[in-house]
Amino acid sequence: MFNVIILTPIKKTQYPIIAQCISPDVFQEKTLEQINNLPIWIGNKRRILSDLFKIEKTTENSPSIIINGDVSQVRRIGWGMTQGEIVVNGNAGMHLGKKMSGGKIVVNGNAEGWAGSEMKGGLLEIKGDAGDYLGSPYRGSTIGMRKGKIVVHGNVGSDAAVHMKSGLIKIHGNSGPFMGFRMTGGVIHIQKDAGTRLGACMTGGKIVVSGVLEDMLPTFAIEFIKGKVKIELGDKAIGPFFVFLGDLAENGRGKLFISKEKNPQLSQYERFL
Amino acid sequence: MDLLIKNGFVYDPINGINGERMDIAIRNNKIVESVIEKNSKIIDATGLTVFPGGVDIHTHIAGSEVNTGRLVRPEDHEKDFVRKTSVTRSGVGYSIPSTFTTGYRYSLMGYTTVMNPSMAALEAKHTHEELNDIPMLDKATYPLLGDWWLVLETIQKGDLEECARYVAWMLEITKGYAIKIVNPGGLESWGFGRNVHSIDDQIPNFGITPRDIMCGLAKVNKMLNLPHTIHLHTNNLGVPGNYETTLDTMKCLESIPSNGKPVVHITHLQFSSFAGEDWGSFRSGAAEIAGYINNHDHVSCDMGQIIFTDTTTMTADGPFEYTLYQLSGHKWVNSDVETETSGGIIPFHYKRKNPVNAIQWSIGLELALLIKNPWKVFMTTDHPNAGPFTAYPKILAWLASKKARMATFKRLHKKAQKKSILPSIDRELSLYDIAIVTRAGQAKALNLKEKGHLGVGADADVAIFDLNPEKVDIANKFRTFRRAFTNTAYTIKGGKILAKDGEILQQAEGKTIWLDMQTKKEIEISEEIKKKFREYWTVEYENYPVSEHYIKNSSPIKIKADV
Numbered sequence: 001m002f003n004v005i006i007l008t009p010i011k012k013t014q015y016p017i018i019a020q021c022i023s024p025d026v027f028q029e030k031t032l033e034q035i036n037n038l039p040i041w042i043g044n045k046r047r048i049l050s051d052l053f054k055i056e057k058t059t060e061n062s063p064s065i066i067i068n069g070d071v072s073q074v075r076r077i078g079w080g081m082t083q084g085e086i087v088v089n090g091n092a093g094m095h096l097g098k099k100m101s102g103g104k105i106v107v108n109g110n111a112e113g114w115a116g117s118e119m120k121g122g123l124l125e126i127k128g129d130a131g132d133y134l135g136s137p138y139r140g141s142t143i144g145m146r147k148g149k150i151v152v153h154g155n156v157g158s159d160a161a162v163h164m165k166s167g168l169i170k171i172h173g174n175s176g177p178f179m180g181f182r183m184t185g186g187v188i189h190i191q192k193d194a195g196t197r198l199g200a201c202m203t204g205g206k207i208v209v210s211g212v213l214e215d216m217l218p219t220f221a222i223e224f225i226k227g228k229v230k231i232e233l234g235d236k237a238i239g240p241f242f243v244f245l246g247d248l249a250e251n252g253r254g255k256l257f258i259s260k261e262k263n264p265q266l267s268q269y270e271r272f273l
Numbered sequence: 274m275d276l277l278i279k280n281g282f283v284y285d286p287i288n289g290i291n292g293e294r295m296d297i298a299i300r301n302n303k304i305v306e307s308v309i310e311k312n313s314k315i316i317d318a319t320g321l322t323v324f325p326g327g328v329d330i331h332t333h334i335a336g337s338e339v340n341t342g343r344l345v346r347p348e349d350h351e352k353d354f355v356r357k358t359s360v361t362r363s364g365v366g367y368s369i370p371s372t373f374t375t376g377y378r379y380s381l382m383g384y385t386t387v388m389n390p391s392m393a394a395l396e397a398k399h400t401h402e403e404l405n406d407i408p409m410l411d412k413a414t415y416p417l418l419g420d421w422w423l424v425l426e427t428i429q430k431g432d433l434e435e436c437a438r439y440v441a442w443m444l445e446i447t448k449g450y451a452i453k454i455v456n457p458g459g460l461e462s463w464g465f466g467r468n469v470h471s472i473d474d475q476i477p478n479f480g481i482t483p484r485d486i487m488c489g490l491a492k493v494n495k496m497l498n499l500p501h502t503i504h505l506h507t508n509n510l511g512v513p514g515n516y517e518t519t520l521d522t523m524k525c526l527e528s529i530p531s532n533g534k535p536v537v538h539i540t541h542l543q544f545s546s547f548a549g550e551d552w553g554s555f556r557s558g559a560a561e562i563a564g565y566i567n568n569h570d571h572v573s574c575d576m577g578q579i580i581f582t583d584t585t586t587m588t589a590d591g592p593f594e595y596t597l598y599q600l601s602g603h604k605w606v607n608s609d610v611e612t613e614t615s616g617g618i619i620p621f622h623y624k625r626k627n628p629v630n631a632i633q634w635s636i637g638l639e640l641a642l643l644i645k646n647p648w649k650v651f652m653t654t655d656h657p658n659a660g661p662f663t664a665y666p667k668i669l670a671w672l673a674s675k676k677a678r679m680a681t682f683k684r685l686h687k688k689a690q691k692k693s694i695l696p697s698i699d700r701e702l703s704l705y706d707i708a709i710v711t712r713a714g715q716a717k718a719l720n721l722k723e724k725g726h727l728g729v730g731a732d733a734d735v736a737i738f739d740l741n742p743e744k745v746d747i748a749n750k751f752r753t754f755r756r757a758f759t760n761t762a763y764t765i766k767g768g769k770i771l772a773k774d775g776e777i778l779q780q781a782e783g784k785t786i787w788l789d790m791q792t793k794k795e796i797e798i799s800e801e802i803k804k805k806f807r808e809y810w811t812v813e814y815e816n817y818p819v820s821e822h823y824i825k826n827s828s829p830i831k832i833k834a835d836v
Contacts, residue, residue, distance in 0.1 A: 044356075141348035142603070 024084025281318030326385030326734025516558025526702025541577025580660025
C-alpha cells in the first residue's frame with residue numbers, strides 16, 4: 001500500500017543535507033509519523049526529515065514522491081531506488097538517483113553533479129541542465145553506468161558518462177569536455193555541440209554528435225560516412241555522419257558519429273577514406 | 274583498579290587450558306594469581322568464552338604502501354565511513370581503513386597485538402608515525418632486508434658476520450622486529466625490469482641467487498638470536514605452478530640447524546601453493562605443501578585466505594603486481610625504492626564466479642585444514658591483499674564448520690568445485706584450535722613471551738566472546754559463532770576494558786615493540802658506507818635512523834647477539 005507523498009521544503013540551511021531516505025523503497029509501508037522521523041544529516045548534525053520538509057500524504061494510490069520546491073542542497077535523493085517515481089518541481093542536489101536500478105525520477109529544473117551516478121536501471125529525466133559527472137561513478141571507481149536511461153533537456157557539464165558500460169544518455173543541449181571518458185559500451189546522443197576530448201580512452205560504445213564538435217582527438221581514425229544512426233528503438237539520428245573509430249591509444253573499438261554538415265573543419269579527414 | 278573475570282570458559286593453549294571454568298585476575302596491566310574480590314571490578318563471564326587477546330602476525334596496516342593505497346582508492350572510502358563518537362574519531366576505508374578505524378575494528382574483534390610486515394627502511398619514519406596513530410593495539414614492524422644492497426654485497430663476499438652486523442644495525446635504526454624477505458632477488462631484478470623465476474636464478478650485478486640470500490639471512494637470524502624467524506614471501510608468488518618453488522625454498526632451508534624450532538615463516542602461503550601450467554590448468558598444490566610441512570618442523574606459515582570482495586593488493590613484490598596489472602588492467606602504482614626494495618599496488622576484486630579466485634579460496638582453507646599441527650599454520654588474510662581483516666570471523670567459521678565451508682563452496686564457479694579437494698576434508702577446528710591459530714600460535718612464532726596467553730605474568734590482554742561452548746556446537750551453529758567473534762563481549766587490553774558488546778568504551782594507546790640489538794662488537798659504519806649513502810640514497814646517513822623519540826610508546830626488547 002503506498003500513497004503519494006508530497007514533500008515541501010520549509011527552510012534553507014547553511015550546510016549541505018544528506019537525505020538518502022527520500023526514496024519510494026524507504027517510504028513504502030511506512031506511516032506518516034515514521035516518514036517524519038527518518039534520519040537525515042544537516043552538515044554534521046543528525047536531524048529528522050520533518051525538520052526540513054512539510055510532509056503530506058495524499059489518498060491517491062501510487063508509489064510516488066513529489067517534492068515541491070528547490071532542493072538543490074539536498075543530496076542523494078532516490079539513492080538506490082528500485083521502483084516508483086520521484087518528481088522534483090525545482091532544482092535537485094548532488095548524487096540524484098545514485099545507484100538506482102528501477103523506477104523513474106523527473107526533475108523540473110536543474111540537477112547538480114553526479115546525477116544518475118553508477119545507475120543500474122530506470123529512467124532519469126532532467127528538464128533543465130545537469131551538472132558535472134552525469135552518470136559517472138564516484139572518483140576513482142571504475143563502475144560506471146550499467147543500464148537505464150538518462151534524458152537531459154538542457155546542457156551537461158564536464159566528465160559525463162565516464163566508464164559507461166551500457167544504457168542510453170540523451171542530451172538535448174550541449175555537453176562539456178571529457179564526455180564518455182573510458183566508456184566501454186552504451187549510447188550517448190548529444191543533439192547540440194560537444195566539448196573537447198570527446199570519448200577519450202573509450203574502448204567501446206557509441207557517441208553521436210548532431211552539432212559542432214569543439215575538437216577531435218588525434219587518436220581517432222575515420223572509418224566511413226553514414227547516413228543515419230540508430231539511437232534506440234524508434235529513434236534515429238539523421239546525418240550524414242563521419243564515423244570515427246577509437247580510442248586507438250587504448251586499442252579501442254568505440255565509435256564517434258559526428259555530423260558532417262555542422263563540422264566542415266573535419267572534411268580534411270575525407271581524404272583518408 | 275583490579276579486575277576479576279569470573280567463571281568464564283577459558284581457552285589458553287600455551288598453558289594447556291581447554292575450556293575450563295576459571296577466574297582471571299588482573300592487576301596493573303598484568304595477569305596475576307589472584308586479587309581481593311571486594312576491591313576489584315568484576316566481569317561476570319558466566320556462559321562466555323574467554324580467550325587471550327588476539328595476535329596478528331601479518332597485516333599491512335601502516336607504511337608508505339598502505340598510505341599510497343589510500344590515496345589511489347577514494348571509492349574505497351566512499352562506501353565505508355565511520356562518524357566520530359564522543360570516544361572515537363571518525364574514519365574512512367573498507368579495505369584500507371584509516372589508522373584510527375584500523376585500531377577500533379581490530380579491537381572490536383578482540384585483537385590486541387598486530388604485526389606490520391614489509392616496511393622499506395627508507396620509509397621507516399613514516400611507518401612509525403602511522404603506527405603511533407593506530408590506537409588500541411600493540412604493534413611491531415618488520416623491515417624489508419632481503420634485497421638491501423648491503424645484505425646482497427656481504428652475502429656475495431661470503432661474510433655472514435658482517436652481514437649480521439649490518440642487519441642488527443638496520444633492525445635497531447628502523448626500530449624493527451624481524452627480518453622480512455620479499456621475493457629475494459626478484460625485487461633487485463625489478464629495478465632492471467626483470468624478475469627471478471626460481472631460487473637458483475642469478476641476480477643481476479651481484480652474481481648470487483635467491484637461495485644464497487634466504488640461507489644467508491636464516492643463518493644471520495640465528496647468529497643474532499632474533500625472537501622471530503625470517504619472515505618470507507617466496508619467489509614466483511602468484512604464478513601457476515609455483516608450489517614447486519615453495520617446496521624448493523623449504524628444502525633449501527632444511528640444512529639450517531633448528532633444534533626442532535622453525536627457521537622460516539612462510540607468509541600468505543596460499544599465494545605460493547598454485548599448481549598447473551597456466552591459468553587455464555590452474556589447480557591447488559596445497560596437498561603437496563601440507564604434506565611437506567607435516568613431515569618437517571622447520572617451517573611455520575600463515576594462510577593468506579581469499580575473501581570474495583573488492584580489496585586492494587599491496588606488496589613489496591613489484592613484478593608480481595605488474596602481473597596482476599596485466600591480468601586486471603586496473604589502476605596500478607609501481608615503485609622502486611632505491612637500494613632497498615620495490616613495491617606495487619592494485620585494486621582487485623576476488624569473485625566467486627572466477628575459477629582462479631574460487632580455487633584460491635579453496636587453497637587457503639585446504640592448507641589450514643591439511644596441515645595437522647595448528648601451531649604451524651595461522652589465520653590471516655594478508656590484509657588487505659586477499660581481503661580486509663574484518664572478514665576474520667568468516668574465515669574462522671569456515672575453519673570450524675564444514676557446513677559453513679560447503680555453504681560457500683556451493684556458490685563457487687562449477688569448474689573450481691570439480692577441481693577442489695575441499696569437500697573430502699572433514700576436519701573442523703575446535704575453539705581450542707581457533708585460539709591457537711588466532712593467538713597462541715602467532716605469539717609463540719613471534720616469541721612474544723607476554724602475549725597470546727593468560728598465565729601469570731602475561732599482559733592483561735583478554736578477549737571475551739558471547740558464546741557458550743557448552744550450549745553452542747560451533748560446527749553446527751556457525752552463524753552464532755561468527756556473530757560472537759565479529760564483536761567481542763569485552764576486549765581488555767593492558768587491564769583496561771576497551772570495547773564492550775561492539776562498542777568502543779575508551780581509546781587507549783598501544784606500544785611499539787622493537788629490538789634493541791646488543792652486538793659483541795660495536796657496529797661501525799665505515800666512511801665507505803657513508804659515502805655510498807651520499808651516492809645511492811636520497812636520504813643522508815645522518816638522517817636515516819629513526820631515533821627513539823619518534824615512537825610514542827616505545828617498548829624495546831633487549832637482544833644479545835652472538836656476533
